[in-house]
Amino acid sequence: MQLRNQVEWALHCCSILAGLPPGQRLSTKALAEFHGVPKPYLSKALQSLAQAGLIEGTLGPSGGYRLARPAAEISFLEITEAIEGRARSFACTEIRRNAPCLRADEQISGPCQVARVMWQADEAWRAVLRSQSLADLSATLEAELPERLLADAEAWVGARSAGG
Amino acid sequence: MQLRNQVEWALHCCSILAGLPPGQRLSTKALAEFHGVPKPYLSKALQSLAQAGLIEGTLGPSGGYRLARPAAEISFLEITEAIEGRARSFACTEIRRNAPCLRADEQISGPCQVARVMWQADEAWRAVLRSQSLADLSATLEAELPERLLADAEAWVGARSAGG
DNA sequence: CTTATTGCGGACATTCAATATCTTTAATGA
DNA sequence: TCATTAAAGATATTGAATGTCCGCAATAAG
Numbered sequence: 568m569q570l571r572n573q574v575e576w577a578l579h580c581c582s583i584l585a586g587l588p589p590g591q592r593l594s595t596k597a598l599a600e601f602h603g604v605p606k607p608y609l610s611k612a613l614q615s616l617a618q619a620g621l622i623e624g625t626l627g628p629s630g631g632y633r634l635a636r637p638a639a640e641i642s643f644l645e646i647t648e649a650i651e652g653r654a655r656s657f658a659c660t661e662i663r664r665n666a667p668c669l670r671a672d673e674q675i676s677g678p679c680q681v682a683r684v685m686w687q688a689d690e691a692w693r694a695v696l697r698s699q700s701l702a703d704l705s706a707t708l709e710a711e712l713p714e715r716l717l718a719d720a721e722a723w724v725g726a727r728s729a730g731g
Numbered sequence: 732m733q734l735r736n737q738v739e740w741a742l743h744c745c746s747i748l749a750g751l752p753p754g755q756r757l758s759t760k761a762l763a764e765f766h767g768v769p770k771p772y773l774s775k776a777l778q779s780l781a782q783a784g785l786i787e788g789t790l791g792p793s794g795g796y797r798l799a800r801p802a803a804e805i806s807f808l809e810i811t812e813a814i815e816g817r818a819r820s821f822a823c824t825e826i827r828r829n830a831p832c833l834r835a836d837e838q839i840s841g842p843c844q845v846a847r848v849m850w851q852a853d854e855a856w857r858a859v860l861r862s863q864s865l866a867d868l869s870a871t872l873e874a875e876l877p878e879r880l881l882a883d884a885e886a887w888v889g890a891r892s893a894g895g
Numbered sequence: 896c897t898t899a900t901t902g903c904g905g906a907c908a909t910t911c912a913a914t915a916t917c918t919t920t921a922a923t924g925a
Numbered sequence: 926t927c928a929t930t931a932a933a934g935a936t937a938t939t940g941a942a943t944g945t946c947c948g949c950a951a952t953a954a955g
Contacts, residue, residue: 568815570732570849571912572824578845579826594931603829608914614933627922628930643848651732660736662743665767668887673880680871681742684807685734688859695852707844716837723832735943758901771946778903791952792900 573612573650576604580613581646582708584622585638585701586721587728592631597727612650619649629729638705644696656692657685737776737814740768744777745810746872748786749802749865750885751892756795761891776814783813793893802869808860820856821849 580598587593595613599606613632616622623635634641659682664675678686709717744762751757759777763770777796780786787799798805823846828839842850873881 568732568734568820569818570821572822573913574821574849575824575826575845578849582845596931601830601832602826603831604826605914607916610932611913617932624932625922626920626930626932627924629923630921630931632932643852654733656732657734657738658736660739662739662766662768666765666884666887667767668765668883669880670883673877673883675876675880680868680875681739681746684859684863684868685738685742688807688856691859692852692856695848695855699848704844704848711844712839713837716833716839719832719834719837720830723830737944760901769945772944774902775944781902788902789952790900790902790950792898792954794901794952796902 568656570647571650573608573615574647576602576609577612577616577646577650578643580609580632581616581621581634581641581701582704583724584632584634585641585705587633587724590633590730591728592625592629592633592730593724593728594631597631597724601723615649616646619645621645621649625730631729633730634701637702639700639702641701642697643699643704644693647696655686655689657682657689659685732820734811735814737772737779738811740766740773741776741780741810741814742807742868744773744796745780745785745798745805745865746868747888748796748798749805749869751797751888754797754894755892756789756793756797756894757888757892758795761795761888765887779813780810783809785809785813789894795893797894798865802865805865806861807863807868808857811860819850819853821846821853823849 579602583598583601584593595606595610598613599609602609613622613624617624617632620635621641622632624630624632659679661679663679669675743766747762747765748757759770759774762777763773766773777786777788781788781796784799785805786796788794788796823842825843827843833839
């Protein structure tokens with residue numbers, strides 16, 4: 568039960584893209600360098616985000632990625648699901664139907680209680696992630712991080728972003 | 732982010748063991764047959780539960796497993812963690828520290844906000860599982876399942892349980 | 896005391912995630 | 926128009942984790 572490291576990378580990349588001036592793009596290369604992660608693999612995560620409609624990529628020189636929607640309308644859950652898929656963490660295989668003492672005419676209705684509890688927990692997890700947007704993240708970072716750090720990062724990113 | 736099928740098996744097995752008369756034991760063989768799952772693999776799951784102190788096994792003929800504690804004191808979370816481990820689902824590798832624009836004297840304090848949100852979601856998941864005990868599960872099953880089904884299962888299990 | 900039965904731990908195989916490489920496609924700028 | 930740059934997609938390779946099985950020690954019954 569472990570989330571892939573791509574989830575962490577995707578969240579941090581989206582955080583950077585959310586801080587970009589409107590319309591500006593940032594390349595996979597710059598994002599990989601900034602986070603110190605392998606570019607070819609990060610590219611896969613960004614592709615997943617693009618396919619999910621969260622970011623959009625542009626080809627050619629001065630190309631790169633930018634958010635496809637306002638940061639306030641992109642949740643942690645969407646980013647996580649773009650990488651991990653939308654399946655629930657608990658898969659019920661209905662093993663209770665394998666009981667050898669089950670008679671042919673005995674009907675079992677509805678999902679089993681074990682699965683219902685596990686799915687309830689899953690939904691609680693999703694609810695937290697659904698309630699947090701990229702805008703919330705940016706606001707917290709701006710409030711908590713030292714000013715010079717933010718300025719340095721903005722300058723570094725600004726020097727590598729392009730387009731409009 | 733998928734829980735192993737062992738989690739499902741472990742929960743259902745504990746549910747059966749919780750319905751056993753006090754002191755009675757049930758073998759891996761019977762549990763595997765009842766759920767229609769491979770016995771050698773189920774054995775591993777039961778071993779994990781035993782190591783976590785949730786159930787205890789007895790060797791020899793008429794041996795088998797029984798709950799190590801009252802059903803009301805064993806939660807879904809403990810069973811899940813016995814199989815999956817106690818690690819959080821999101822692992823923060825602090826990739827923010829890899830930023831090339833970070834100066835040597837710039838200090839970053841505390842866990843990053845991305846991790847904090849993911850851990851908050853994780854905790855919400857745990858809270859639900861922590862609130863559900865095996866006794867709760869048994870109560871719901873007895874209330875919802877047809878009486879004859881329960882009687883059939885109890886008879887089947889009773890014929891294969893032993894010890895005291 | 897022997898024998899059958901059981902849990903226990905370790906060994907094997909198979910799958911899947913993580914990583915890298917290469918080709919293709921498309922857009923920019925000279 | 927052409928060279929350059931970047932995303933998109935396909936395809937290995939490695940390594941860890943998951944699923945599967947087998948032999949050993951312990952125990953109770955005959």
